[in-house]
Amino acid sequence: MEEMRRNFPENFLWGGAIAASQAEGAFNADGRGLSVGDVVPYNKGLNRKEINHHKNISNEVIALAIQDSSAANYPKRYGIDFYHHYKEDIALFAEMGFKVFRFSISWSRIFPQGDELLPNEAGLVFYGKVFAELEKYGIEPLVTISHFDMPLYLVEEYGGWLNRKLIDFYMRYAKVLFTRYPKVKYWITFNEINASVFSTFKGVGLLKDRSAHFEQECFQAVHHQFVASALAVQLGHELIPGSQIGCMIARFTTYAATSKPEDVMQMLHDDQYRNFFFTDVQTRGYYPSYMDRYFAEHDIQLTLQQGDVEILRAGAVDYVSFSYYMSMISSADPEHLEQTAGNLVGGIKNPHLQASDWGWQIDPVGLRYTLNQLYDRYQKPLFIVENGVGALDQLDEHGNVHDEYRMDYFREHIRQMKEAILDGVDLLGYTIWSAIDIVSSSTSEMSKRYGFIYVDQNDDGSGTLNRLKKDSFYWYQKVIESNGEDLG
Template sequence: MAVQNALCKSSILVSESSRCIHQADFSSSQEMLERRRFDFPKNFVFGTATSSFQVEGASREGGRGLTIWDHFTMTPGKILDNSTAEVAADQYHRYKEDIELMKELNMDAYRFSIAWSRIIPDGSRRTVNMEGIAYYNRLIDALIEKGITPYVTLYHWDLPLTLHESLGGWTNREIVKHFAYYAEVCFASFGDRVKHWITFNEPAVFCLLGYGKGVHAPGRTSDRTKSAHGNSSTEPYMAGHNVLISHATVVEIYRSKYKSKQAGTVGFTIDCEWAEPLSDSIEDKEATERRRTFQLGWWLDPIFFGDYPALMRRSAGDRLPHFTEDEKLLLRDSLDFIGLNHYTTRWVTSQPAPSDPANSDFWWDQGALTTVEKDGVLIGEKANSCWLYIVPWGIQRLIEYVWETYKVPIYICENGMDDCNNLDLPLGHFLNDSRRVNYYRDYLKYVHRAIENGADVRAYFAWSLLDNFEWAEGYTSRFGLYYVDFTTQKRYAKDSAKWFSKFLEPKVADPCQ
């Protein structure tokens, strides 16, 4: 993602040898010792995550086609530091080195995304790029050789540019068949080894920021100071509708053609801040429920109940597309697990409806305003990103709410925090990331509490393995467990990496027992 960087997320919803991660001893931390990996369920999966566009680089190698994000980064003023992801963290060439880092972390799994344009350069159903197939085969085989389970996301925002230019991207229903073809190529090529698939990552982000606010690719918005094209009132809903149908279509293909032989599972990952009412007033409580519905129900209600929430329909009217009866049947129960990306929590208060409903949009339709302050006190310590405040208890409440509402297994697919990439500071400043250590320790404590309370949580992925290209923020923000020097591409273990290595050590048998 991890990050909805150029717009506050509240608007939507040493030397190289320092990679040795046993130099710091965190065993004196009583708080850490309260919970370790062996306190979680026996088969609980711990992993870390990245996305193809943010880490791979090699944007013009191996037959890869251009994406909407390649085009967006080349547009002056769109990226905070005017950078591109042409090299990023260079994982395309350094994947074996990065897998060794995962082993040092004692991680069980790696969640990564496949670049659609590396498999099918123009995104269409014409040509499959065998160099791209070969690269991901090498990556998957290298992971498995080291005992690390691959979790694969099919779409993490990097739409092939040709599909945007020829179809209008996710706003065109024709995209469903192109995504289905791409997904099936992946199932056929990698499904003998990949058993955990995620169709989409954070659809709300690319639908709302790409087709509503215009601050992410492809940059469409009603704001003519930002773009000459787009309709913020309708296009995010249109894009989301086609995403849902694409997801259900792909799951049907997997279940009908591949599941019996490959025995894998398919999920769908959404991002969600937790929302709490600012006051005890009925208005704020109702606004909070609307906020949760627009973040969670928009995506999950069609899958579990066959249609959008009635509350959304009342607010958005016919700007929210309608499913056919066949589409409703296709959508029902079309996932095996819910992926949750969670970083922060907000207070919510009521917002009056706009004077002209015809000019409303997703943000107005919610009838809710979010804030990080209550009675003059911040909800939590602020990280680097404008939207990210550290509120560990929110993850427990979110998990329990999702579990009680939908009753399917939950994977925490992203969780983490960022620091500012101030190049005037010495390397040691970034490596001594005690705040990130505390973040992970505290958030995992509340994940564990949710499990103790009965929620079926099966995996946790820390965002992110590496510092990387953070979308509209470029390289100004660092989320990684490993510091990346983007000039030399050297990786350096932060204290958070060392903490995870210790946290994830297997339990040693007590010789006195």
């Protein structure tokens, strides 16, 4: 037997992550088109634990958004202006010691409408500069091809991923990226591909008020994404030999509310339908049998074209990546249990866990459980590409942020990662969410801060955009320098 690993691997990829739709800004610069993220509004004055703007997108909301370009109403369009601050930001990431930086490429910056034959050269030049800056500091890029920012035109003109034509548009886009940036080793095909069932507009471009059978359309849309992902894996391997191309889900780790068998069965089903279905298809290369019953009971009939089965099998991913923020509770009788409005999609409150300012239940041990569960199921390398806590950071009179609560959060999660490695899990790396404060994906607000670097910007877009190092910046610097041994 191999000697048990007791520490993080020497080549472990420590780093951080952002998304173009939340950080980049410059939404109307250099030929970029509108994306789905650009029309998700920020509604002031709502209870932060109840804000889920991505669930409220409709035809009317989109029509209003197209006419309104204000930073106060649509903060994602402006982000933190990474587009013009990327050199400064990457220098700060390098100072922290990043080995890897996960970011996404804005699809609508490369193909403004999404269906063009030729890409937007200005967009390609920008990302070429980003890659060059990362290379200067020896930081490995981890690129997400599609991260909640598909061109809005593909929604308006084609109906989003429900239309199979989007496979061709996506593949044209992916081929441009693979051809233009052949030095990039690590890729992710879709961010949180299970968003098709919890954030359908951002994930697959579908609107409930345009649908006759919404759930069927969601699953049909994600099938098209499965096919596109599998084709991209094959193309990436062909164009970039040695490349590693992974899938990604938002991991909804769940526990049974009680030892009652009905609750345990509900936990199994929640895990299958929220999590495993999406990773099973992309990792094993075929549809799991448990979905047959689900589709039958929900009157869902998917349309597969000839060759889809073979494409999925040939395009299995190289590794499994996921976001992990909290755990959830499963119950066969949830109405009689206390609820939480947090956890991204709401759910049952776990009395044994503390919660963030936004009601998300903090569960470090759940990360170890998740790592063991996923590795045991797939026996493929894992990559934690999002993990973090949104908090109301406050500057003191000296312009410092003393965010011990953030360090506590990461300290306990990293300890559980190490335990999982001792358990035998093959873990490639860890990109915290987020490397720097960015606009929130779920709430479109700036005050929900995740980063180790403070950005002087308010919810309405006002501020200097100055970057300031939080206490956690120096803490994470020591963590990386010690390869996870010095956790303070």
